[in-house]
Amino acid sequence: MQGIDLSRVLVLFLMLMSPGLISAQDADQWFTLGNDYAHTRYTTAEELSPENFGDLEVAWEWDGASFGAVSGRSTPSLIDGLLYTVAGYNRHVIAIDPKTGETVWSYREPKTPRAEYSMRADYGKGVAFGYIDGRGVVLIVSPGFFLTALDAKTGVPLDDWGAPVGVDGFPESGVVDMLKDLGHPYDPYEGIPLETGYITSSSPPIVVNDTIVVGNSAEQGYNQSRIENVPGDILAYDLRTGDFKWKFNVIPKPGEYGHETWENDAWEWTGDVSSWAPLSADPENDLVYIPTNSATIDYYGGFRPGDNLYGASIIALNASTGERAWHFQFVHHEIWNFDTPTAPILMDLAVDGQLIPAVVQATKQGWLYTFNRLTGEPVWPIEEREVPASIVPGEILSPTQPHVTWPEPYSMQGISEEDLLDFTPELKAQSLATMEDYVMGGLFNPPIHADNPMGKYAAMNCPGGAGGVNITSPPVADPVNNIFYLSEHTACFTLRLIPGEEADLLFPNSTGTTTAQYANSVRGATARTPRHPSGLPIWKPPYSTIVAYDMDTGEKKFTVPTGETPQRYKDAFERAGVSESVYGNTGTGALVPMVVTPTMLVYSDQASDGTPMLWALDKDTGEIAAEMEAPARSSYGMSSWVHDGHQYIMLQTSSKLTALALPAAQAESGAH
Structure with a gap:
């Protein structure tokens, strides 16, 4: 019989005594889009098991086509017997009966040009929820950057909440125009002038005790060529009244901590550093955790010398006051599209016999960054190590970057000859020939510019701005056993810059007025990627995996490919004379949604x-x-919860929601 791990038992006891983290983990609730404030996507529901898994059937299907639903990015919340979600480019708010899939009510914000311009319009990931004197309140942030509070039972905007916004069609109460609290000139209908910048939203706010904390989003950095924009400052509002509480400057102003990391006057007119990924919180300690992206323009930052706080960082703020508790910058002077793509996950760990309230951030870089969530102290050392300099005129990169020493990476970091497809001499020779036009290197391999002295086309960027962990595959965690699960894949980008005036022609009607010296050479996130003549990826498999970590030790528990080798890859390997026993299960190459149960x-x-x-x-x-x-x-995303005594698994299937359950849970009528 195995001995009892007393430290883990003590951690579990402390978790059960901590209402801030587990209050939303009752099986009949899925409170935030990550279920709990800790964002674990863990359910305590136990009706479903491997033994009856094959008996799952479609209980109902909700079709959001009439709401313009497209991507299925929103994970619905189940609260007090109703499902709440958002759908479509207008980000309709919808309440759904979890038994039948029938729409109970819906709300749509009136159209405005400032919302229609949003490049994140269909990106809404869910709703926030709070209680005012026992009354349930649904909160959303729209593409137009309005904060709206709705009665959870009726969908009607709250009375005596917020203020009139001055736009025809909007309710007189229940809405806050958050542009007024950012401090930039704006028109209530049109928004901020594009010459100044643009701000929108792609994730819901989060309610921490009596405070609503709001993140934001901006134009994708790889679609920018002009240097002006507005910062993605974090805003907070009173849950009871909608009154403004505080603003945290993500680009520090003179006298504020971190201002010295902006070595010229770029802090006055450039922007982004938005928190487009979801937020997490520790309500018991009144802390909210903000993951951020980079400053304006991916791949070139010559106009903004310095480390550029708080870009590519995690920031812990006091939810009541907005004061910074601590921060950590993952990437200094970020230019690789290594923005932070998923919510931080809170766990209570037992490391070397010490109890540590932790926060774990998965990243595109292939590392898990793990901190004491109260102090910001790394749980395991993170070292500054030298990285290559840039050859692009005007670009000055940080000479060092933070390197996680533990846990071990989960993705390929950088690319070298050893990583290339080489199962036969012919495949290897083809790989080397294909890579002739590209600069290979490590994780922080800098972008290069057209007509560079090396005569190369682009620099390899691996695991890539879409690689590692990303938006389509939120990690999950088992807080009972302290296991962290993530879905990762390799999706190397190639980074090539062209003069800003040329790049500006690719991005019409964009923000700002002044073109950068250099900018991205293509519409989209990556220049032409190397194509192996076999039809296979240029790097060796597996192409996508699920990786599990024991977070009490940082050790990997397992790495398994996701799905099965696509038939087109099987055919290509067969043509190349490589047997399946050699290449194994490659994985599909896709990032996958997950949910974890007991x-x-x-x-x-x-x-x-x-x-x-x-x-x-x-x-x-x-x-x-x-x-x-x-x-x-x-x-x-994926979720699982209990309603009417039965466990459901909710799949986000593009424009639809598909609820699976055992036959006993079937409703008499289907969804409408």
Whole structure:
């Protein structure tokens, strides 16, 4: 019989005594888009298990086509017997009956040009929720950057909350125009002049005790060529009244901590550093955790010398006051599109016999950054190490970057000859020939410019701005056993810059007025990537995996490919004379949605023939415990909760929501 780990038992006891983290983990609630404030996507529901997993059926399907739903990015919240979600470019708010899938009510904000301009309009990931004198309140941030409070039972905007916004069609109460609190000139209908910048939203706010904390989003940095924009300052409002409480400057002003990391006057007119990923919180300690992206323009920052706080960082703020408790910058002077893509996850760890309230941030870089969430002290050392300088005129990179020493990376970091496809001499020779036009290097391989002295086309960027962990695959965690699960893949970008005046022609009607010296050479996030003539990726498999970590030790528990090797890859390997025993399961290459229960880790991906599938994995080994054909592909998240005594698994299937349950849970009527 194994001995009892007393430190882990004590941690579990302390968690159970901590209402701030587990209050939303009752099985009949899914309170935030990550279920709890800690963002674990863990449910205590136990009706479903590997033994009955194959008996799951579609209980109902909700079709959001009439609301203009497209991407399925929103994870619905189940609160007090109703599901709440957002859908479509207008970010309709919808309440759904969790038993039948019928729409109970919906709310749509009136159209405005400032909302229609939003490049994140269909990116809404969910809602926030709070209580005012026992009354449930649904809160959303719209693409136009209005904060709206709705009665949870009726969908009607609250009375005596917020203030009139001065735009026809808006309610007289229940709405806050947050542009007024950013401090820039604006028109209530049109928004901030594009010459100054633009701000929108892609994630819901979060309610921490009696404070609503609001993040934001901006134009994608790879679609920018002009240097002016507005900063993504964090805003907070009183839950009871909608009154403004505080603003945190993500680009520090003179006299504020971090101002010296802006070595010229760029802090006055450049922007971004937005928190487009979801926020997490520790209500018991009144802390909110803000992951940020980079400053204006991906791939070139010559106009903003310095480390550029608080870009590419995690910031812990006091939710009541907005005061900074601590921060950590993952990437200094970030130019690689290494913005922070997912919510931080809070866990209570037992490390070397010491109890540590922790926050864990998964990143595109292939590292888990782990901190004491109260102090910001790294749980394991993070070292500054030298990185290459840039050859691009005007660009001055940081000479060092933070390197996580533990846990070990989960993704390929950088690319070298050893990483290239080389199962046969011919494949290797083709790989080397294909890479002739590219500069290979490590994780912080700098972008290069056209007509560079090396005569190369672009610099390799691996695991890539879409690689590692990203928006479509939120990590999950088992807070009982302190296991962290993530979905990762390699999606190397190639970084090539052209003169700003040329790049500006690619991005019409963009923000700012002054073109940068250099900017991205293409519409989209990556220049032309190297294509192996075999039809296979240029790097060796696996192409996508689920990785599990024991966060009490930082050790990897397992790494398993996601899904099955696509048939097109099987055919390519066969043509190249490489047997499946050599390359194994490559994984599909996709990032996958997951949810974790007491008995299994559930995820969705595809079989070799493209059939959408659901798999249940053993949480300790990663071995397949059960599998079933899924009704459709899903992405961006997965949830599981109990209603009417039965457990459901919710799939986000593009414009639809698909609820799975055992036959006993079937409703008499389907969704409308």
